[in-house]
Amino acid sequence: MRRLGRRVRHRPDHVRHGHPARGSGGVLHAPQVPARLAVAASIGRRRAAATPRPRPLSSRGRRVLIVILALVALLYVLVVSFYNAEGTNNVTGGIGPTAESGLIITVEPIAVNPLTGQATVDLSMAWQGSDMVDADGHLRENTRVTISSSVGTQEAKFIAGDSLGRLETTIGIDGEQSNYPFDVHTGGLTFSADTYTKASDGSIQSTGPLVIGLQSTGGVSGWDTTSALGVGLSEYQGMDLSFNRAFSTQVFALVLLALAVILSSFALVVGVLAFTNRRKAEVGLMSWTAALLFALPLLRNYFPNGPPVGASIDIFVYLWVIVMAVIAATLNVIAWMNQTRDALYAASAHVEASHSNEPNPELHHGA
Structure with missing residues (x-):
């Protein structure tokens, strides 16, 4: 059809209005994505999967957090009020x-x-x-x-x-x-x-x-x-x-004692998990548990007006805390030594293969 000396081509309505083409079955076809963008999206998904995301705080976790903050605030108020009267x-x-x-x-x-x-x-x-x-x-x-x-x-x-x-x-x-x-x-x-x-x-x-x-x-x-x-x-x-002893001295002594027990308990749990192959044995874990062996005696010196080593808190609690830290360090070392050479080589080969198969989007930039 010619109009005023020019040929006018009629386009289908679905193209004219920017709608994607429909197949015979009426199903929309996905638009074609350039290969460069597809590779970048794939790499982004891999990195997102490898990077842990923060877990949303549940109502139970929120209640626990509120209780912990309330206890800390209560202890602070009690210690400050009694310290002023000591x-x-x-x-x-x-x-x-x-x-x-x-x-x-x-x-x-x-x-x-x-x-x-x-x-x-x-x-x-x-x-x-x-x-x-x-x-x-x-x-x-x-x-x-x-x-x-x-x-x-x-x-x-x-x-x-x-x-x-x-x-x-x-x-x-x-x-x-x-x-x-x-x-x-x-x-x-x-x-x-x-x-x-x-x-x-x-x-x-x-x-x-x-x-x-x-x-x-x-x-x-x-x-x-x-x-x-x-x-x-x-x-x-x-x-x-x-x-x-003043009330503040008693409170801080008990708080430091509880912190030492919590630290050594965490170390022992981590050591057991690594020893039973539920977690990977790493050098960082060994360094952490070994550092506890030096940190715990130093923490003992921070007890206000603390007695020499050998008091009842040492016999009943603190020396056992150090024993737990030693056991945790030993379990981590044994777990690290039990890792077979084949397993280490297999893990290394898997990491290298994943890096070699992963395209670098910068090489395709401007292609």
Whole structure:
């Protein structure tokens, strides 16, 4: 058909409107894809199959995650709140409010050393009243204060004209450090005081006892202290001190212990899987389990105020944790050694064949 001198060719409707051709059966035929794009798509599918994709979080996994985060937040709040209140001294007894004259001794614990079985306390002495001191606080008579504990007796002498002062003393404490972090250590102090004169031969003669009143303040960081003091004023006074680990120390010790158990348990499970051929034995697994043998003893040193090796946590838990890590490392080494040469060659040949059969799309670029 010619129109205005030009030949016009009629195209089928399905071509004119961009629809694919239909076969006799009315089935759509897939469009032809260039070979280069087909190869690239094939390589992309292989790489996608080899690359693990993140698994969607199920409702159960979401609940477990929420519970774990809630526990961590609860532990954090408890530790911070108790840490702010630690280092205090729970005092019972003492001199109380009184206007009577007497020697007032303030006891402040400043250090605890369970390894040596000793605690250090600071003693601050002052006279209440005006019968023994002048207006400037200087003593009218020679004064002697005797402090006794399980480690011995110590005397503090103040001559007339001097002021009463302070001194540090060491007391013995009794407790089982092996019960860490739930160990408790106790000790005691006794006090007496008198005035004295010094004879011509240098000997000291007591001229009369003095009444004493006790009070306590302060505390030791990382320890909860309890002080039980004698009541009122007396010529002979005594006190008992008790030290137990702070709540934050106990919590962190238990958390580190649990982490060590979890790590060694994972290592043992991985070692069993590799040994039973359920997982491939690799050098990386051996390196990881071998590193645990050095990491676990280092983690043991991070226990707050931790005791020497041999405490109950070591005998009941931590040494067994290290044993589990050693077993895991041994299983991984044996599994790696049991891999036959033929199996290794077959695996290597399979990898090489898969790489050689995989076309490189860059070679076809621009073809």
